[in-house]
Structures are given as structure tokens and as C-alpha cells.
Amino acid sequence: MEEAPPILSNVVRFELPIYADAAAFCARLRLQWPGTMRRKGEVWLISARLRTNEDDLALLLREVETYVADAELHAIRFRLDGRAYILAAPAPAERPVRVEIRG
Secondary structure: OOOOOOOOOOEEEEEEOOHHHHHHHHHHHOOOOOOOEEEEOOEEEEEEEOOOOOOHHHHHHHHHHHHHHHOOOOEEEEEEOOEEEEEEOOOHHHOOOOOOOOO
């Protein structure tokens, strides 16, 4: 029996349990990715539609990783192509450090 080909989607769906986190996350994503936010049971679902450039998923996930760290969340759950994933916050030593140089 042949295995069915994977279902590919151009939408990534994130889950957050608290409205304030979901609203802030949604506002941050909307600067670059269109999508929706709605409540489903005990969680808020935030969708982000990928753009056509081939590195857009990587850019989106880096932005999400930065948000998770900035918001001091431990992780965020998301779904892509019919599969569930968890993106953990980077360890403090792995977080990028912004340095301002004044001359």
C-alpha cells in the first residue's frame, strides 16, 4: 500500500491560552503575515499565512521564537501541514544580544 503524499499548507496555526498573550502575538505577526485570531475551547488560535518567498517559514519561526523569549513564555504550540510542533524559548545563553554602539 502506498503512503499518501503529505498535505502542504501555506498557513501556520499557533496556540496560546491567554487572550493578552494571543492579542500581543497577533499584533506582532500582523506586521508581516496576514491571518486570523479566534478562540477554540480553552485556547486562542492565531494563524499566519506564509508569503511566497521560500524562506518565509524560517523568518516566521524566528520571529515567533523571539516573541516567545520576549514574552517570557516557555514554549508555543503550532500546527503546520497537519502536524503539531512545539517551539521552545531559546535558553538565555542562546538569545541574541542587541548591542548599541555609540560613536
